[in-house]
Structures are given as C-alpha cells and as structure tokens.
Amino acid sequence: MASSSSTPSYRQCCVPGCHNRKNRCPQLPGGTSLLCGCSSLSSTSCPNAASILKLFSLSSMSETVRKIVLRRISRQDARGRDWIPGSSAVICNLHYEERRGPSAKDKNILPTVFSHKTYRTSRLSAIPEIEGICASSEDFVTADPVAVEHNDDDVMMAVPPVCEEECQRKDCAELRDENAQLRIERSRLQVALEKKRFCIDSLTSDAAVKFHTGIVGLKTFNILWAWLEPAAKSIVLFPSTKGVTDQTVERIRLDHGYPARQMSGASRKICLQDEFFMVLLRLRLGLYEEDLAYRFGVSIAYVSKVMGAWLPFLFKHFSKIISWPQTTAGPKWDVLAYFPNTVAAIDCTEIFTEKPRKLSTQKATFSSYKNHTTVNYLAAIDLYTGSFVYMSSGFPGCTSDRKTVEKSGLLELVKPGQRILADRGFKVADLLAERQAFLSIPSFLKGRAQLTGQEALYSRKLASARVHVERAFVRLREFHYINRRQNNSTTQGTLDQIMIITAALVNLQVRLIGERH
Structure with missing residues (x-):
C-alpha cells in the first residue's frame, strides 16, 4: 500500500467527499451548505474560515486513536487497498461532535460525523476495542473501570488490562496453531525433497549404475566408496577454482588434493557421497554444470567447487589403480x-x-x-x-x-x-x-x-x-x-x-x- 507521493502547499481534509481546507468556505460533511455565511463558495479567500475551520494532523495522534480514525474514514487508494496517510494528512473539526476536535488536555476524542455514517461514540475511553483494534493502557486518559454498554458500532469490553490479557492469549493460541501447521508442512516438503533429490540410491539396477557412473554395479560402487570415504572426509571445497595454475595442481597432488596452506572452504550443501556421485556423472555422461546444479538442487558455483576439489583427490587415489x-x-x-x-x-x-x-x-x-x-x-x-x-x-x-x-x-x-x-x-x-x-x-x-x-x-x-x-x-x-x-x-x-x-x-x-x- 502506498501513501501519496506529494503534498500540496495547502492542507485539505483527508475524509473522502470533504474538501475543507484553509481559507476556503467550510462545508458540512457531504457539501450540503456553507457555514461561513458567504453567498457563494470561495476557494481561497473566505474571511470567516479561520474562525470556524480547524485542521488536526493524523500523525500527531496516538497509534490507537489513529487506527480508529482511519477505520471510520474508510478511505481506499487508487488500487482499492486501505489508504496509508502521509505525514501531512489532516482531518477537519467539522467531523467531531460540536465541532470540537482533540486538544492538549484531551487527545482521545474521536470523529463521529461522516457523510457515509454517523457514530455515537466519541471518546476512546468508551471503546477499548473496535473490530480487532485493542487500546493499550497508556492510551486511556480517563478510563472507566466499569463495563459500559455500547451501540452496534462498538463492542462491550471490560477494563483495559483484561482486554490486553485476552488479546495476548488469543494471539498465542493462534501462533501455536500456525507453528504446528508450518512444522507439518516442513516435514512434508522435506520428504518430497528427499524423493526428488538425485543420488546414487535413485539408481535401482546395476545397468543404471553403469550407465550413469561407468562402475559395473551398486556393489562395486559401495566397495569403492568405502575405500575413498575415510580420506574424503578431509576434502576442502575451495572458495574459487579460477586461476588455478599447474604448479598449484602439482602441489595439490602431493598434499592429498589440498594446498599446504589450510583453508576453511565453503560450506557443504550435499553429503560427500553425493559429491562423488556428481563427479562421476559429469565424467561419464558429460553433463553441464547447469544440469548437475538442477539435479542436486545446488548452485552452478557449488558444482564448480566440487569438481575443483574432487579431481585432484581422485587423481591421487586412482593413480594406484x-x-x-x-x-x-x-x-x-x-x-x-x-x-x-x-x-x-x-x-x-x-x-x-x-x-x-x-x-x-x-x-x-x-x-x-x-x-x-x-x-x-x-x-x-x-x-x-x-x-x-x-x-x-x-x-x-x-x-x-x-x-x-x-x-x-x-x-x-x-x-x-x-x-x-x-x-x-x-x-x-x-x-x-x-x-x-x-x-x-x-x-x-x-x-x-x-x-x-x-x-x-x-x-x-x-x-x-x-x-x-x-x-x-x-x-x-x-x-x-x-x-x-x-x-x-x-x-x-x-x-x-x-x-x-x-x-x-x-x-x-x-x-x-x-x-x-
């Protein structure tokens, strides 16, 4: 939701259908009659406008009062969404009872007179909660500890502390339910992801293993992995594989696939066995890094790091074969x-x-x-x-x-x-x-x-x-x-x-x- 992008030099009442502003002949909500005694509507030079019309800034109101005021104004933006007032938004005193708006002594007065509806409740102390808007205890200047009956527009509530506790209990219950639903959804998505993830266990026959890896069967693959796994646990994924010279490659060969200087490397997104399987797929089928990234659910850069770390390691161990x-x-x-x-x-x-x-x-x-x-x-x-x-x-x-x-x-x-x-x-x-x-x-x-x-x-x-x-x-x-x-x-x-x-x-x-x- 967006607020107005620019504010004119004059301030006009933000209530829909009300055009009252400074130096203009004030009109009752709906534009029915003039209150200044002028014979015709003057837009810039009404002599009596200053004594009749007063404008109150919405930004100076407390948060609870402002929410109720916006609720009663019922204004929407050009896209049909709730309107968000800017810092210069104002409301005129003609929307208040007896044309008296908020003052320094009493800031909790609410507007009641609108062209679309007239409200009976004009004081915040009588409206602890209206349609989900709960007033905090600091917003009450003169709070009556006794429950008060209200009309259809408002809700009868007890004293503010009780209202606050009730809201907190209701919110906690809703959050617990939402948390439980999210946990169930997360478990379901994890199971679905495991089924979708491409790994060696996805291959159900020896022919499929040979086609994808070049190894004759799953049993041979497991034997080979059991031989490599202890040493593979020390493999470091380099931050980058660009600019690796032949001298670096030779040093990697002599030092179990890593340079002499210890490096922390990148964090792993998949297990070691899946990284080994990824390297075999690239060599056997000649798959592009983009394809492997999609199959294993990782980034293209991660595939490049895996290849750069595993090739020297496999070179050292497979040279013995x-x-x-x-x-x-x-x-x-x-x-x-x-x-x-x-x-x-x-x-x-x-x-x-x-x-x-x-x-x-x-x-x-x-x-x-x-x-x-x-x-x-x-x-x-x-x-x-x-x-x-x-x-x-x-x-x-x-x-x-x-x-x-x-x-x-x-x-x-x-x-x-x-x-x-x-x-x-x-x-x-x-x-x-x-x-x-x-x-x-x-x-x-x-x-x-x-x-x-x-x-x-x-x-x-x-x-x-x-x-x-x-x-x-x-x-x-x-x-x-x-x-x-x-x-x-x-x-x-x-x-x-x-x-x-x-x-x-x-x-x-x-x-x-x-x-x-």
Whole structure:
C-alpha cells in the first residue's frame, strides 16, 4: 500500500467527499451548505474560515486513536487497498461532535460525523476495542473501570488490562496453531525433497549404475566408496577454482588434493557421497554444470567447487589403480605366442580443444592427422587383461609419436627382455634397444608390391593382438566428458587428472580380455 507521493502547499481534509481546507468556505460533511455565511463558495479567500475551520494532523495522534480514525474514514487508494496517510494528512473539526476536535488536555476524542455514517461514540475511553483494534493502557486518559454498554458500532469490553490479557492469549493460541501447521508442512516438503533429490540410491539396477557412473554395479560402487570415504572426509571445497595454475595442481597432488596452506572452504550443501556421485556423472555422461546444479538442487558455483576439489583427490587415489606390470607371465593365448615376453601394447589417443588465441599455441596444438587442435596422450594396455597400465601426461597435438614416447617416461618402465607392441608410426626400436627391449610393429612394403607370406602372417597376428588397444579406447570414450571439445580455460593439469581417473574407472569394469584367451 502506498501513501501519496506529494503534498500540496495547502492542507485539505483527508475524509473522502470533504474538501475543507484553509481559507476556503467550510462545508458540512457531504457539501450540503456553507457555514461561513458567504453567498457563494470561495476557494481561497473566505474571511470567516479561520474562525470556524480547524485542521488536526493524523500523525500527531496516538497509534490507537489513529487506527480508529482511519477505520471510520474508510478511505481506499487508487488500487482499492486501505489508504496509508502521509505525514501531512489532516482531518477537519467539522467531523467531531460540536465541532470540537482533540486538544492538549484531551487527545482521545474521536470523529463521529461522516457523510457515509454517523457514530455515537466519541471518546476512546468508551471503546477499548473496535473490530480487532485493542487500546493499550497508556492510551486511556480517563478510563472507566466499569463495563459500559455500547451501540452496534462498538463492542462491550471490560477494563483495559483484561482486554490486553485476552488479546495476548488469543494471539498465542493462534501462533501455536500456525507453528504446528508450518512444522507439518516442513516435514512434508522435506520428504518430497528427499524423493526428488538425485543420488546414487535413485539408481535401482546395476545397468543404471553403469550407465550413469561407468562402475559395473551398486556393489562395486559401495566397495569403492568405502575405500575413498575415510580420506574424503578431509576434502576442502575451495572458495574459487579460477586461476588455478599447474604448479598449484602439482602441489595439490602431493598434499592429498589440498594446498599446504589450510583453508576453511565453503560450506557443504550435499553429503560427500553425493559429491562423488556428481563427479562421476559429469565424467561419464558429460553433463553441464547447469544440469548437475538442477539435479542436486545446488548452485552452478557449488558444482564448480566440487569438481575443483574432487579431481585432484581422485587423481591421487586412482593413480594406484594404474600400475605397470612387474612381469610378463600371464595366460598364453595363441596370438601372444608370436610375441614372447610382451609386456604391453601402446598407442596414442587425443582430446579436442578450442583454437587458442595465440598463433604460436595454435601451431603447437594443431594435429595434421586429426585436422584440429588436440592434446595427445600415450596409453599402454596389458594384453593379458585389457586394462590400462600406463597413461602419460598430455602433449601438444603436433608432437610426433616418437617424441611422445621419448618424453613421456614410458621407456624408464621397460625392463630388459620385454617387448612392446605398437603401430607403424612408433619408430622407437632404437630407443628400446638401448634398454635391451624389443619393439614389434607391422611390416613395411619398402617399395614392394606386396608383403611376403611370412610378413603378412606376422602383421595379421600383430593386428589381432593390438585390436584390444582400440577396444580399451572405446571403453575410455564412453566417458563422454573427454569427447567434448575442451575450452581454453581448462588447464593441462585438469585434463591429465581426468584422463587418469577415467582410465582407472575403465580398469574397474569387467575384464576386457576374457579367460578364453
């Protein structure tokens, strides 16, 4: 409800239908006749107006008196709501009995004469309560302790203290009822919210768990969470994930996912298990932060903080799931008989990125093979189980396969006598020979029309063994986050963490190479 925005230089009575104001011929309520004796209505220069008309400010009245006056005035604003008087609102004395308004000695006199109705009660002491308006004891100047009978317009009440106690009891009872109803409503909404909230318990089958998280079933998820939960309790949600450098990421890796300086972090809106589930959803389905915020009932900024805190933590723990084989002993299936002492098969995969702004960076990251800017990763697959045993850090898209192997650190893991299977592009036989290891790659034509029978059989057997590398990459690509084109704000360290985490999750699935081999 709004009061009048501006007040004219003159003051006019606020009662609807009354136009009495200073220096204007005063009229009875309803505008029936003039009281000043003038022959015609004068709006600005009535000589008798000052002696007849008096104006009383509503703001100078006590709160109880003002409420009763506004109730009797029955004025509404332009929108049909109760009118709120401004500081300059006044009422003329012609609405009072014998035209006598409030005075310094008696401020509790009420107006009774209006064009729409005439009231009989003109004193506040006779009206302790009118239609829900209760007068306090300080508003009574001359209070009569005896009950008084009133007309239909008023209510008969006892002495003011009794009225006040009765009102307090009534208000307390109403508040208690309202509080009980609100508690019931709150409980109902909490139950509804729990049913609506998306969590791991919402998934009722192992197929649903694998689709949303990449983990084969709910039992495996619970085992994995039981392993992570003790350490996850110390995870801190950073105030912001912007501006995190690779040096910071490396420090986070070494210190359980947190910088050396202790930080209080943001308050949690969901439990730790739901945060872990949120990270898996983002990696597996490639959901946007807006989608995850809606599913879990949190803000987009909170989703970003969860990802920034959990990725380093999972990187540290999941790195243990990817380990280089200590021996080449394993099930001897027919293909590997052609390649004794094989420890792994290697190949490269890539993640597409946005085009960088700097031309030098564009040149470094552009892959002529994919015709796009990429980040390349070298991966090694155990041919006895089909699991990832190595995942390198990222390299710019223009880096050759030989440079990738040379700088990745893979050669340091290879022991003398072991064999590596690779594609034709990996011309690293000399690098492996330095470590007394062997490389098996498909045969080259070398200007000939076709391969010899022995070379063709050798290449065909090698392709049969290396096909499991592509099968492993297919499982890796089922984590759709790495299929998206990464924006330039994503750091190299974050992509390295994601590749390690997704490769570890692939290792937790059913064996890629079955017992039949």
